[in-house]
Amino acid sequence: MISLLIFLCIAALFNTVTAGKHDIYSGYSVHGVQLRDRADQKVLYDLQIELGVDVWDHGAPGVNDALVMVTQENVAEFLEKLDENGMNHYLQISDVATAFERYDRELSSWKQSRTNRMLFDNYPTYEEVDAYLERIAAEYPNIVTLVNAGPSFEGRPVKYLKISSSYFNDTYKPVYFLDATMHAREWVTLPVALYTIHRLVENPRDQDRDLLENIDWIIMPIERLWRRTRSFNASVTTECWGVDANRNFDVNFNTIGVSSDFCSNTYPGQVAFSEPETRYVRDILLENIDRIQLYLNVHSHGNYVLFGYGNATLPTNVVQLHHVAAAMGAAIDARKLPQARYYLIGNSNMALYGSSGSAQDYGQLVGVPFSYTLELPGYTYGFLVPPQYINQINMETWEGIAASARLANLYYRARNSN
Template sequence: MSLKIIPIISILILSVACEPFRFDNYTLYKVLPKNLEEIKILEDLQNSGADFDFWDDPVPTADYINVLSKPELKNDLEGFLAAQGIDFVITLPNIQELIDNEKKKRYTRSNVKTMEWDDYYTLEDIYDWLDDLAKAFPDVVSTIVGGTSHEGRIIKGVKISHGPGRRAVFIESGIHAREWIAPATANYVINQLLYSNDEETKAAAREFDWYIFPVTNPDGYIWTHVGYRLWRKNRRKFGDEYGVDLNRNWNDNWLVIGASSNPASNTYAGPGPFSEMETRTLATYIANMADKIDLYLSFHSSGQILLLPFGNTTEPLANYYDAMKIGRRALGALAFRHGTQYTIGNIAEAIYFAAGTSVDWVKERLKIPLSYCYELRDRGVYGHLLPPDQILPTGEETMDSIIEMVWQAKRFGYMKASNATALKISMKIGRRALGALAFRHGTQYTIGNIAEAIYFAAGTSVDWVKERLKIPLSYCYELRDRGVYGHLLPPDQILPTGEETMDSIIEMVWQAKRFGYMKASNATALKISVLLYLAAIVKLFF
């Protein structure tokens, strides 16, 4: 996510672009420091202003550091590293070959299926696709504008909603222009929320409102297509230099650490917090709906890291431990499909100190409970030039992790359903409990609220604890049997009735935890902090 801007980039900024800049024989090195002393040597090299492009910051936690060299300086870099005894490998001897393979498909207007997952798309194509989705799903999808860019472009996204009153998941992507896998992954998430046949994905799509902005730096993204493929910042001009790092411009510990006051730097934080049109307008949009947002996600590349706030300290602040637990379980789901391994930690402990980021701002200033930054594929081979054939697996595993993150967040009590959705979830929990009940003896139950399942009846215990005490889950079991013995159930049915009922209660507990309704206490995972009220009454009378 971070990189030191260098003089070679400054002199290559073209005021007018007839053809994109070519990176012929530019070489990407994977530098492998063995200790803190070598990290310090690399840090000094980065800060010296030498003509090398650091794709990663030399920090104590770094296993590797990607460094790009122009052709005439390759011998200088290799000689310097050899003299210092620092190991390295050449991962891409000529990055232009990789850039040439980014063919950039064109989207066919009014044919949403032509947005595919084996190539990258222009901003125009992405925006056209979002508009077409809104036409294809008029009752579910609406296009939204989250802000405006320096050059006057809108920051377009979509809202996916199956009805009013729902809590929200917010996804911000593409704030660093060259990280093309980020918008591609955001697009894949949108597509899955609308077209997936996976039951859990469909449930998440229906239960929450999804606000997704694939490209939040539209000017920079266009420049990576038409001018300079490795551009990171926005396109505002400062003297002879261009651009602010939009993910150092948010008003949270602005310029305190991990950012630059030099306009030539790729981590230039701008002349002031929210000085940039993109961050200022997007922040206003987010702040106006902050009370709805339970989960905020930001997509970047690369490194395969899931980052938590905060970037200015390694202290485990706020709900750090819960967020880590949720994140680790999400990464378990991410690794399952393709075996991709991520690490996790707050920004400062996992990669480097960095202030003024979006995830820190929404966490500290807006009090959004869960805020994560995905540093997507890969780890030390392609970096920001991830080949198009990795778009689909990146999208698949990221989607797997998001769905798991949602369910784990609910399990830990962070994402609450609306009243209408809560009723549906209560039914889901109950149905799954009845599935467990039927397994042992084959006994079949039906489910529904009292009025719809049997008759209208007021003044009952389950209604009182639900309405007056706000106990989230309240069920009444009408036990065996169905139309033979009634209240005179023979004693030989006591054991099977008890067995199957116990099976269903245990399943109900675990399903309730999965849906975020029953949190374990710190003392023991077996103590239930939320009451589950069960009234066992024989026959069809209260």
């Protein structure tokens, strides 16, 4: 029996959750694929590009299965390709539209239980996040500055907070830049960003006061409602909206891990930085490049701390990159639930799959010493974990953020003392 959480995951993956519109997914199915080795991963990666299948979970050989959504038109060819390569597979969801309808009923019940909970313990709306950022800036003007980076394609302000005990004027302090929901279907990343704000500003505990005294912070919850960006260019295509924001940065742009299909989830756009969201991240990086010591681009799911480059070229400081990433992963693992997988640390291409134009790689390219993609846990629920797990993920991820911040700060001070 498919649980509520599978339905929640489904809703996070599509451009609408409005009742009565689910029939467009009639015939879509989801298949589990068992992975034996990197060769099987390569087959799945090629099918993602060739057939435009939507990989919900890339899986890990011998650890967990991949999950793939396939259209009715492509399912026969998809399964045939798997059979040709001797890859075992099974049907996970027979009809996504039917699952959607069940999701609507379950979600309505879940929403009724949201009262009296903290904002970061739930999946907040854009309006709720915006109000939270405004309130924090108004109530803590001595340490918080609210910045409006500019409008999204649809005209909604993209805001972020600068958090500092010294008004961002102390050049001896490094900057830790964290953003979330670059892939908006990865909804659990947003509560983590908000919880980080909470721990730094509203609830600074004695053991963590050094994080505000010694480090300045930029936290940007890039809140959107869709898997891809919402830009539209009729001169390019009239069929699909947006691009993959995490393939839209100007680093090895449009070379690996992308699709030329305008409707693919890995379509990088016609040119780098075509999207306002990616330009805002770029501008923050470049404006603060002398002090940004660590950039954390938060995603889900998979329990990874990944670093560049996506074409398998290793940065010159790969040993230090791995050192800080391992400290982050170990701190999270110390607080994880027993059923959660341990974090895997490594190069994004070697540990997961090839990619180009990613935020992580761009941060490394322009000079951020420690630039990472953090893939949060999905447990067995995919992109949208149950609300009752959000607080757990918040707390364990905070431990990883704190550990990486302290270690990166030591590297920053050592570098500046020479």
